Amino acid sequence: MLLHIIARSVWETAVSHPPYHPPSLDTEGFIHCSTVAQVLTPANERYQGQTDLLLLCIDPEKVSQPLIYEDCYETGQQFPHIYGPLDPAAVVSVVAFPPNADGSFSLPAVLALWRDYPILEFDGAQTAVLEPNILIKPLDGIPQKCVLCFFYDVIDRLKAEGRLRQIYSLTSEIGPNPVYEMEVDGERIVLAHPGVGAPLVAFFFDELIALGCRHFIACGGAGV
Known part of the structure; x- marks a missing residue:
């Protein structure tokens, strides 16, 4: 499961006028995504306090564009990037993503279930926990x-x-x-x-x- 943070109004436009083509495709060449284990990092770094956000739950098997896991910013983690527009048909679920009272984000309960099965998640960390x-x-x-x-x-x-x-x-x-x-x-x-x-x-x-x-x-x- 891949996750992508998006404003509700932007997603509504993408659904009515597919495919989804965010500005990052033009500036960086790809759409930023995260795994369930990674998503809170960009959420709390870049979207603090925003109240209109959704999480797109993307099935990687339905992504028609190249999907590459890479560390472009020397974070020590490899994040999934979609190199091309996203067909809304690849989005299997849309989850509300409201901030906490202090503006920070927590993983929605429906997605937290995925964290109970880490073997299902791609771990992009280049250094293992036990190395x-x-x-x-x-x-x-x-x-x-x-x-x-x-x-x-x-x-x-x-x-x-x-x-x-x-x-x-x-x-x-x-x-x-x-x-x-x-x-x-x-x-x-x-x-x-x-x-x-x-x-x-x-x-x-x-x-x-x-x-x-x-x-x-x-x-x-x-x-x-």
């Missing part, structure tokens, strides 16, 4: 190839043979989890136990990527 490389610095010289070995007995045997050198320690609520370096056929590789259970494996996997590993192979049972 390991923001918190973890790359480990200098770490090999890019990494084996995720689920078998502790194999790791213990290699350690007893003196083939492993600990270079890092992954940590979680269950305690430290060593990351080793070893040599195989003259090539240095990383060896680590990835933990047990999908959430912990994903957590350690992301951290190893942030450290500098890029090529992974898993060694385990139960279909691994």
